[in-house]
Amino acid sequence: xxxxxxxxxxxGNGMKVLKNKTIYTGSGKIENGYIRYSERISEVGEMRxxxxxxxxxxxxxxxxxxxxxxxxxxxxxxxxxxxMDASPEEIxxxxxxxxxxxxxxxxxxxxxxQTYDRIEQAMENIRKAAERNPVIxxxxxxxxxxxxxxxxxxxxSYIKTPDEKVLAHWNEISGGxxxxxxxxxxxxxxxxENWCLSNRIVPSAGHSNATYDELCASRARHVTHLYNAxxxxxxxxxxxxxxxxxxxxVNTELICDGIHIRPQxxxxxxxxxxxxxxxxxxxxxxxxxxxxxxxxxxGQTVYVKDGTARxxxxxxxxxxxxxxxxxxxxxxxxxxxxxxxxxMSSVNQAREFGLTQKGEIxxxxxxxxxxxxxxxxxxxxxxxGELVAEE
Numbered sequence: 001x002x003x004x005x006x007x008x009x010x011x012g013n014g015m016k017v018l019k020n021k022t023i024y025t026g027s028g029k030i031e032n033g034y035i036r037y038s039e040r041i042s043e044v045g046e047m048r049x050x051x052x053x054x055x056x057x058x059x060x061x062x063x064x065x066x067x068x069x070x071x072x073x074x075x076x077x078x079x080x081x082x083x084m085d086a087s088p089e090e091i092x093x094x095x096x097x098x099x100x101x102x103x104x105x106x107x108x109x110x111x112x113x114q115t116y117d118r119i120e121q122a123m124e125n126i127r128k129a130a131e132r133n134p135v136i137x138x139x140x141x142x143x144x145x146x147x148x149x150x151x152x153x154x155x156x157s158y159i160k161t162p163d164e165k166v167l168a169h170w171n172e173i174s175g176g177x178x179x180x181x182x183x184x185x186x187x188x189x190x191x192x193e194n195w196c197l198s199n200r201i202v203p204s205a206g207h208s209n210a211t212y213d214e215l216c217a218s219r220a221r222h223v224t225h226l227y228n229a230x231x232x233x234x235x236x237x238x239x240x241x242x243x244x245x246x247x248x249x250v251n252t253e254l255i256c257d258g259i260h261i262r263p264q265x266x267x268x269x270x271x272x273x274x275x276x277x278x279x280x281x282x283x284x285x286x287x288x289x290x291x292x293x294x295x296x297x298x299g300q301t302v303y304v305k306d307g308t309a310r311x312x313x314x315x316x317x318x319x320x321x322x323x324x325x326x327x328x329x330x331x332x333x334x335x336x337x338x339x340x341x342x343x344m345s346s347v348n349q350a351r352e353f354g355l356t357q358k359g360e361i362x363x364x365x366x367x368x369x370x371x372x373x374x375x376x377x378x379x380x381x382x383x384x385g386e387l388v389a390e391e
Contacts, residue, residue, distance in 0.1 A: 014055025063379030069105025113143030138179030146207035152229035285318030
């Protein structure tokens with residue numbers, strides 16, 4: 001018996017097979033199905049169409065439900081590590097723990113507002129980690145191009161005006177891995193936004209004091225952690241939150257821990273945006289998975305108590321949310337079922353960021369999926385065809 005309750009019966013060097021599972025593919029549901037896979041998925045279908053092969057390796061994992069692996073596009077760290085100061089080896093270990101413990105099979109290492117030198121070092125370390133761990137699919141640059149008015153848990157002394165030349169330099173160091181940049185559109189030039197879009201980087205309004213009109217004139221196509229650290233919704237000024245809720249084609253992130261956002265406001269966002277416009281994130285920090293107490297985020301002291309991380313002045317600072325809990329919470333807070341939750345945890349992220357091998361259980365896609373039991377507890381994570389075991 002291995003991690004996650006996994007038993008593998010080897011019959012040769014053929015494909016692995018998961019059998020007799022309820023499969024939520026990302027585009028539909030198979031009540032009693034199978035998946036034949038190696039690094040990529042070879043076949044998906046109903047059991048009545050399953051033809052056994054002599055060299056099949058039958059993989060049995062406790063839990064009847066299979067869904068696409070989770071995609072977290074906004075997370076700073078966890079399990080004692082942070083992408084801003086961890087070595088390549090530590091980033092690799094951190095992401096492996098997230099896969100095993102949370103079901104994450106695609107991950108964007110997220111940075112913080114800090115000195116240019118520290119951001120450059122983070123770009124290099126993330127690049128080296130990504131070269132050894134394919135779960136790392138990109139980088140989310142959160143700051144330093146933000147507004148001091150909505151700095152949140154970011155250090156204001158390092159905030160800078162958006163600069164496409166600096167961004168291009170960092171992107172080069174990262175090996176072209178920056179996929180999204182959180183910025184204050186009211187501080188940015190048209191050249192900055194155009195450079196992002198021409199280099200496949202999504203411009204995301206966040207930590208911003210922009211008005212609704214300023215945002216409509218911008219090229220922001222995403223809103224970072226909706227409701228949090230941004231000009232909020234007002235009856236005469238919709239602000240960043242209103243822009244995210246009301247603008248078609250703009251995807252919004254939600255931190256579904258019940259702390260950053262009251263559950264009723266999560267329900268409101270879903271009612272307005274629908275499952276197709278929301279992406280679940282953790283925005284987690286190094287304290288995730290660690291004992292409560294004193295921690296650190298972006299060079300600032302953080303205190304974790306009762307599942308909430310705060311700076312000394314009381315400002316909420318990142319989260320200790322696991323992705324599997326975010327997945328369960330979105331169903332609890334909105335009343336949606338698994339199919340809708342899968343859209344918000346995998347499908348939407350893969351579509352927006354061009355992760356064409358991810359986000360769906362389909363022949364030809366990477367074999368990235370999560371196995372759940374009837375209570376939606378995580379029983380196993382398969383990433384690129386391999387069961388990810390806790391170290």
